[in-house]
Amino acid sequence: MNHQDNPAPLVLRENAGGLVTLRLNRPLQFNALSEAMLAALQAELDIIAQQPQVRCVVLAAEGKAFCAGHDxxxxxxxxxxxxxxxxxxxCSRVMRWIQELPVPVIARVHGVATAAGCQLVASCDLAVAGASARFAVSGINVGLFCATPSVALSRNVSAKRAFEMLVTGRFIDASTAADWGLVNTAVPDEALDEQVALLAQSIMDKSPAAVRHGKAMFYRQRQMALADAYAYAGEVMAKNMMEEDADEGITAFLEKRSPNWRA
Structure with a gap:
């Protein structure tokens, strides 16, 4: 789709304090990830990575679907x-960059999330789905095994469940996605925005420094052998202890008051 067909931005950004909401904006194409859409999303993520005032990101979508995958x-x-x-x-760079961002990214999922759209959900740090949401890695139905989506999917759900989805292309509903670990929780559609807001606020109530240390450590240690992971985690935790926020947080706990985070 060219610029004249759709002059609106392919990714909409909303700012609310430290919370940034990015909305995929190709509703008539069920937010399919065209080259231009991927470039627009990458550009927004690049900007966020350079903005220390951002504390949390919500990835949402316009229209009837979250994302139908590649165009x-x-x-x-x-x-x-x-x-x-x-x-x-x-596409893989966008997916990796979501996890490499210093702040948590929450997928707000409604409608369908298929193929690379399902990969997008799996790549986010957290995900909340409306009860009517459905998920599939359905490339197999058109003769294309969802190889790149399988990378993210298999890091969220068990190997047998991931492979079943990949070789059958079948849909799972939101409650199944929650049970399998693809999303954190499934809520009634009318409660979706409230639940996402509560989750985002619970993150923003915490120390920004601790969250940034923690997110980077979490993904890196998962790729390590156990001894290496503990050694690395110990280094990160020691550095975290040297942050002003850790001093303030522990002091506040001992003084039975709410902490005043640095940022």
Whole structure:
């Protein structure tokens, strides 16, 4: 889709204090991840990474769906191996960058989240789904195994459940997604915004320094052997203890008062 067809930004940004909400904005295409959409999302994430005042990000979407995955029409228009490698590398960079951001990212999921859209949910640090949301890695239905989505999916749900979704393309509902660990919780559709807001606020009530230390450590240690993970985590925790927020938080606890975080 060109600029004249849709002059509106492909990703909308809303600021509310330390909370940033990014909304995918191709509603007529069920927010399919076109090259331009991926570039727009990457640009917003790059900006957020440089803004220390941001404490939490919510990733949401306009229209009836969260995200239907890659734009198959756009993909089919250029049948070239180099093009596909570049496209999937671009998408993978966005997914990795979500986890590399210094602040937590919450997926607010409504409608369908399929293929790379399901990958997007799995790549977020946290996810809340409306009860009517549905999830699938359905590329297999069109002869395309969802290889890159499988990376994120298999790091959220068990191997057998992930593989079943990948080779059958079948949908799971929001309560199943919560039970399997793809999302944190499923709530009635009318309670979705409230639940996301509560989760975001509970994060923003905590020490910004502790959250930043913790998120970076959490993902890095998961790739390490146990002894290496403990050694690395100990270093991070020691550095965290040297932060002013840790001193303030422990002092406040001992004095039975609320802490006053530095930022």
């Amino acid at each position: 198959l029409r756009e993909m089919q228009a250029t049948r070239d191996l180099a093009y596909y490698k570049t496209l999937f590398a671009q």
